[in-house]
Amino acid sequence: MAGVLEQILNGLQLGFVYALIALGYTMVYGIIRLINFAHGDIFMVGAFVGVLGYTVWGLPFPVAVGVAMLVCAVLGVIIERLAYRPLRYAPRIAALISAIGVSLFLEYFCSLNFVFGPNYRVVPRPFEVTSFSVAGVTASNIMVVVTVVVIALLGALQYLLFRTRTGKAMRAVSQDHDAARLMGINVDSVISTTFAVGSALAAAGGVLYAVAYRQIWPFLGIMPGLKAFTAAVLGGIGIVPGAVLGALIMGQVDVLSAAYVSSQFRDAIGFSILILVLLVRPTGLLGSRQPEKV
Amino acid sequence: MILEVREIDVFYGSIQALHQVSFEVAEREIVTLIGPNGAGKSTTLRALSGLVRPRSGRIIYQGRELSRVPAHEIVRRGLSQCPEGRRVFVNLxxxxxxxxxxxxxxxxxxIAASLERVFRHFPRLKERVRQAAGTLSGGEQQMLAMGRALMSRPRLLLLDEPSMGLSPLLVEEVFAIIQDINRAGTTVLLVEQNAAMALAIANRAYVLGAGRVVLAGAVADIRDDPRVQAAYLGDVILDAPGCGPAAGTDAAASRSREETRA
Known part of the structure; x- marks a missing residue:
């Protein structure tokens, strides 16, 4: 029984990381109806920058996370400006192809020797790992750090979206670009802000992922990116709470299927969920509106 | 003149929606643009708000050229639009x-003072402040859309089909509020298919047909013009090229509205 609970805690930790990535997918989709396939690679860049921050650059861990978030926020804004904005009024498939191009570019550019290099790197931990057990269930301080950081960021996001002028403008733009323009909202800058926020969250997820799972390389973002995309679709793409719900489910599916079915089947099971959702309920668990084609 | 529109051409792709449209609005006036469906009324307002750009011609607002100013800047200059179909943010x-x-x-x-003023015009909104806009009735959404457009304290308010989908009683109410807003000092440019109502409250009117201004003048002259009479009594469609069957159904619709009013 304790074993199952421990697996569920592991699933929760992974689900929290997925949530940070899934939020960016869903927010960007909500605002410009684009699946930003480069989002997983932003997560990867965040992981590298954060790890470099607390190792090579000698920054305290929280500062390293902040730097990674900042760098990725800027990266997200630049990507939108260069790769998506020129295609804003083109057929939607054009921006989607552009996103795949950006994704490949980031992966192979980061694989260059003068960037991050093509190899796996083992990540040193920024702090001592300690385990403790509560009622026979063992957990680690990493789990606590991940949980605290993710809850804090979700709280900050909630505050941004519902209490600030910028956040309300983001919600308004996601509903109706032209009506938002008629309010005097600069839609382009709201879209930039959305990319910045989504990319910063993914970067935080990247650093936490690196610390928790201890291996990074330039193709790190592909699988968690796809899982988080699945999570966003499962919860209802474009719906912020749906992304978190979907991510928590995907975390459990990943960990429990690896533990109790087979780790070889883990990804197959995860993506069967994607197919199933698209077939049975394309609007996702929390979605009620008409399904949108990607 | 608070607004001068000079010979604007607007295109959607290769289709020309406006041909050399010119009109003007003086401070504190209510001016109405009437005409059948597809005549270019909404396109004209979209051009004024910067949502579409005229390919040629000039839009001069308070003495300054507007046709290259970004949409979000136009609001800052005191020109606000309540769009067709209300377009409230349903999840907010x-x-x-x-x-x-x-x-x-x-x-x-x-802002608090503006909010109070909006609640004075639309007391029903005050009872519903915490409610999602999508849960409001059509009439309440229209009031919200108008109230929202007033929150920027516009000097010139553009209203696109405020009567659309409303019951005759609500239409009367909305038009009374438009007059109140105008009396309080806001200039109004009103687009309407309900020509009778629009002509009842406006100072001057322009009749659009197939993307062109086909008639302009004081409302009394417009109302008595045989072509308008004909168009809005439904015998003949408006004397302009390209007014398709939509114009006919529109004329029929406004005739039946006339009858309800009579």
Whole structure:
């Protein structure tokens, strides 16, 4: 029984990381109806920058996370400006192809020797790992750090979206670009802000992922990116709470299927969920509106 | 003149929606643009708000050229639009919708004062401030959309089909409020298919047909013009090229509205 609970805690930790990535997918989709396939690679860049921050650059861990978030926020804004904005009024498939191009570019550019290099790197931990057990269930301080950081960021996001002028403008733009323009909202800058926020969250997820799972390389973002995309679709793409719900489910599916079915089947099971959702309920668990084609 | 539109051409792709449209609005007037479906009324308002760009011609607002100014800047200059179909933010609350209307303003005390003024015009909105806008009735959404457009304290308010989908009683109410807003000092440019109602409250009118201004003048002259009489009594469609069957059904619709009113 304790074993199952421990697996569920592991699933929760992974689900929290997925949530940070899934939020960016869903927010960007909500605002410009684009699946930003480069989002997983932003997560990867965040992981590298954060790890470099607390190792090579000698920054305290929280500062390293902040730097990674900042760098990725800027990266997200630049990507939108260069790769998506020129295609804003083109057929939607054009921006989607552009996103795949950006994704490949980031992966192979980061694989260059003068960037991050093509190899796996083992990540040193920024702090001592300690385990403790509560009622026979063992957990680690990493789990606590991940949980605290993710809850804090979700709280900050909630505050941004519902209490600030910028956040309300983001919600308004996601509903109706032209009506938002008629309010005097600069839609382009709201879209930039959305990319910045989504990319910063993914970067935080990247650093936490690196610390928790201890291996990074330039193709790190592909699988968690796809899982988080699945999570966003499962919860209802474009719906912020749906992304978190979907991510928590995907975390459990990943960990429990690896533990109790087979780790070889883990990804197959995860993506069967994607197919199933698209077939049975394309609007996702929390979605009620008409399904949108990607 | 608060607004001068000079010979604007607007295209959607290769289709020309406006041909050399010119008109003007003086301070404190109510001016109405009437005409059948597809005549270019909404396109004209979209051009004024910067949502579409004229390919040629000039839009001069308070003495300054507007046709190259970004849409979000136009609101800051005091020109606000309540769009066709209301376009309220359905997932935002009534209060948040009104806050978005005041997006260009930063003085909290002044925003609070505007909010009070909007609630004076539309008391029903005050009872619903915490409600999601999508849960409002059509009439309430129209009032919210108008209130939202007023929150930027416009000098020139553009209203696109405020009567659309409303019961005759609500139409009367909305038009009375438009007159109130105008009396309080806001210039109004009103687009309507309900020509009878629009002509009843406006000072001057322009009749659009197939993307051109086909008639202009004081409302009394427009109302008595045989072509308008004909168009809005449904015998003949408006004397302009390209007014298709849509114009006919529109004329029929406004005739039946006339009859209800009589």
């Amino acid at each position: 609350t009534v209060l948040e919708n009104l806050e978005m209307g005041a997006y260009t303003r930063s003085d909290r005390a002044e």
